[in-house]
Amino acid sequence: MMRALILLLALAGPVCANEAIVTGLSQNRVQITANFDGSEILIYGAVKRDAPAPQGAPLAVIITVEGPSTPLIIRRKERVAGIWLNRSSVTVDAAPSFYAVATSAPLERILSGTEDLRHHITIPQVIRAVGISDEAENAPDFVAALERIRLDENRYRIAENTVQLVEETLFRTDVALPANLTEGNYKVRLFILRGGVVLDTQERLIGVRKAGLERFLFNLAHQQPLLYGVISLVMAAVAGWAASAAFRFVRS
Known part of the structure; x- marks a missing residue:
């Protein structure tokens, strides 16, 4: 009986590692004072396993930092009789005041569309605009314009290949917060992935307050x-x- 059990375990192959995140922040509080010109947050962590790392798809890490969200009205100006007028608009339910995405590899290689929809990781997924197609023609263009403007203003950022990952175990990155921060709680989310699938996620908060x-x-x-x-x-x-x-x- 014992020999049969050993043979069965051998045929089953190696045990898959259960991988989880252990994380930390260099600071969880930012104070906005008269001479505040921005801040830099060190985000670091490790992958905890109960077995050796599995072979195959490499481990990947994605870290996002999201500022307080607010509703917005996006307007499109058109020239009428030589005068620029607001002709159409859409209402966005919520858009982050700040959003940064840092990755250990290009996003398109490590994140599947299904997992992006589930966890709302990329910039288009964190901008909540439900039902805008009924408000104006080409409504998605309004959201794309918002994304483009905030990328140009450095309020939205995509920093691929900026998460340092050592031996598929230790990782770290630095996220710079701008001087024009909105007061509130900033949500830090950390994801580990293999083959485009999220294995584990953890969330931390950074409190930003005037002082x-x-x-x-x-x-x-x-x-x-x-x-x-x-x-x-x-x-x-x-x-x-x-x-x-x-x-x-x-x-x-």
Whole structure:
């Protein structure tokens, strides 16, 4: 009986490794101050296995960083009688204020379309625009224009081959966050894949908050708008008086 069991296990072939992610961030909090000019986040991790790595399709890693999403109205301007006018528009349910994709290899080689639809990894998949075809002709062109503009503004990024993967076990990458960050929670997602299929995923958060004077003014403007308006008027009046006094002093 024991010999038969050993023979059966041998015929079954090697045990497939159960691969999972263990990850970390260099920081999970970013403070926006008066002299804030951006930040760089180190994202690193390792692949944990309960058996040797399987042979065949190589391991791949994809890392995404997604800022807070907001609804948008995208308008198309057309020239009418020599004047540019907004002629048509579509409403996007949600579009990330910032989105970066970093990979260990070209996306088209490591990610299947099915897995992209399931996990919403590429930029077109994270822009949620349901039912826009009823709002305007060639509605997908509006979303493509949004993607193109934000890529040009460096608010959306595709960084292929920037994840360093060592011995199909250790990986790391650096993601630069711009100076014009939107306050909120930034979602970091990490994926390991083989043959275009996602084996495991993990999610972390980076909190981005205003600090110091910027935080005080932000809270004042939203919590006590009347007081904020009065203070703004007083400061403007004082600045105008000071400029006038300085001008009179210089002339004298």
